[in-house]
Amino acid sequence: MVKKAENIIVGISIGDLNGIGPEVILKTFEDNRMLELCTPVIFANVKIISFLKKNLALDSSLHGIDSLEQIVLGKINVLNVWKEGVNLEFGKNDDVVGKYAIKSFATATKALKDKQVDVLVTAPINKYNIQSEDFKFPGHTDYLDKELSGNALMLMVHDKLRVGLLTDHIPVNEISNYLTEELLERKVGTIVKTLQQDFGISKPKVAILGLNPHSGDNGVIGDEEEKVIKPAVKKMFDLGQLVFGPYASDSFFGSLQYEKYDAILAMYHDQGLIPFKTLSFGNGVNYTAGLNRIRTSPDHGTAFEIAGKGIAKHDSFKEAVYLALDIYKKRNEYQELTKKPLKAKQN
Structure with a gap:
């Protein structure tokens, strides 16, 4: 009923x-x-x-x-x-x-x-x-x-802008220690499921941000993108999920790339919340997805x-x-x- x-x-x-x-x-x-x-x-x-x-x-x-x-x-x-x-x-x-x-x-x-x-x-x-x-x-x-x-994921929501966090309340100097293909796949899976069941989007598109400046510049500025993020994205895409990236986070929001996706997965707290709160102007909502x-x-x-x-x-x-x-x-x-x-x- x-x-x-x-x-x-x-x-x-x-x-x-x-x-x-x-x-x-x-x-x-x-x-x-x-x-x-x-x-x-x-x-x-x-x-x-x-x-x-x-x-x-x-x-x-x-x-x-x-x-x-x-x-x-x-x-x-x-x-x-x-x-x-x-x-x-x-x-x-x-x-x-x-x-x-x-x-x-x-x-x-x-x-x-x-x-x-x-x-x-x-x-x-x-x-x-x-x-x-x-x-x-x-x-x-x-x-x-x-x-x-379930598996809790912090998802910030304002209209059609949805920003999820791979890691949330951990020190910046420990972020790379948490970054694994398994964690990426699990968090993206949570985002895809919540977009389907909680937001009514049948085939959601998810963008992944890089960890390092310029998404590592092919390994010149850090190798997490080459060793972890890109292989995880390819694996998920090959399994039929519409997952794309990693994208350089410094230009992703300013260039309005985010408008092409149903959700964005940021690697850490401030990477996701600074642009989100700038764009949402105090009308944003923190949703605990995955529960x-x-x-x-x-x-x-x-x-x-x-x-x-x-x-x-x-x-x-x-x-x-x-x-x-x-x-x-x-x-x-x-x-x-x-x-x-x-x-x-x-x-």
């Missing part, structure tokens, strides 16, 4: 309470038309969210609940993940606040895993205050990769410098909600099509 739009439950982790996460969440759902598209569930504490709403002079009507069985469709539900109060200082890096960010995220992830929510949208966390004995991950993606089935559940996030961080001032733009968070809903519908359509064999024509 296909769900009605407002019956799609969007789980939302609150992020760092001292950052702009709560503000962009509340601003997104202050528009009542959003509640016709889905039903949000914020994993936090209703008293704290009410305080933040008042502080930001927003009009959102909140519905506090103590269990997910109490969700009311068409309302902004706030699940009380904890009961105690939390001292907030906007813009401050606070280890205690970091623990509540992870408590919200872990509880929301479990709800996603247990299918109590349909999709997950995560507000920004601060990587400096989330580390503990129970959470030793650099960020959301690595934790989701552990908790959910059996759907998670999106805005493409910005906690923005401590403007937290609590009521001036944060919520465009990226709203786009993250839209994309999660679109992928949910596309994936359901894909699953329906692939499980129903086509009937042979009758003579």
Whole structure:
């Protein structure tokens, strides 16, 4: 049975309470038309969210609940993940606040895993205050990769621009140590599958960026392209995948080559995210491709410098909600099509 739009439950982790996460969440759902598209569930504490709403002079009507069985469709539900109060200082890096960010995220992830929510949208966390004995991950993606089935891949999305990362949160001087044909084939496979099932592209074209300047200049500036990337691209292409490259990354985006492809695979974090964020102008979305559940996030961080001032733009968070809903519908359509064999024509 296909769900009605407002019956799609969007789980939302609150992020760092001292950052702009709560503000962009509340601003997104202050528009009542959003509640016709889905039903949000914020994993936090209703008293704290009410305080933040008042502080930001927003009009959102909140519905506090103590269990997910109490969700009311068409309302902004706030699940009380904890009961105690939390001292907030906007813009401050606070280890205690970091623990509540992870408590919200872990509880929301479990709800996603247990299918109590349909999709997950995560507000920004601060990587400096989330580390503990129970959470030793650099960020959301690595934790989701552990908790959910599949192979997580960070895919940045803005309209038809989609940039995936071969490696993400690792030091630049270690990137070449991770670069293998097996990893390239696995990440490209993840991109191809998500383009098919989550974006409705039947024969996706994927561009691969080189690691070195000028893609190594035939081995003059590094040999990773000759030894690893080119053989992997040839192997995948020979197997029928529309994979091309490696392309020199310095001119690839400026020359608009990216417009010819359904997705681009960058070798490392900044190689992909600098051009992506330049082109997306704060409307981009971080999608965790390759998992059996759907998670999106805005493409910005906690923005401590403007937290609590009521001036944060919520465009990226709203786009993250839209994309999660679109992928949910596309994936359901894909699953329906692939499980129903086509009937042979009758003579």
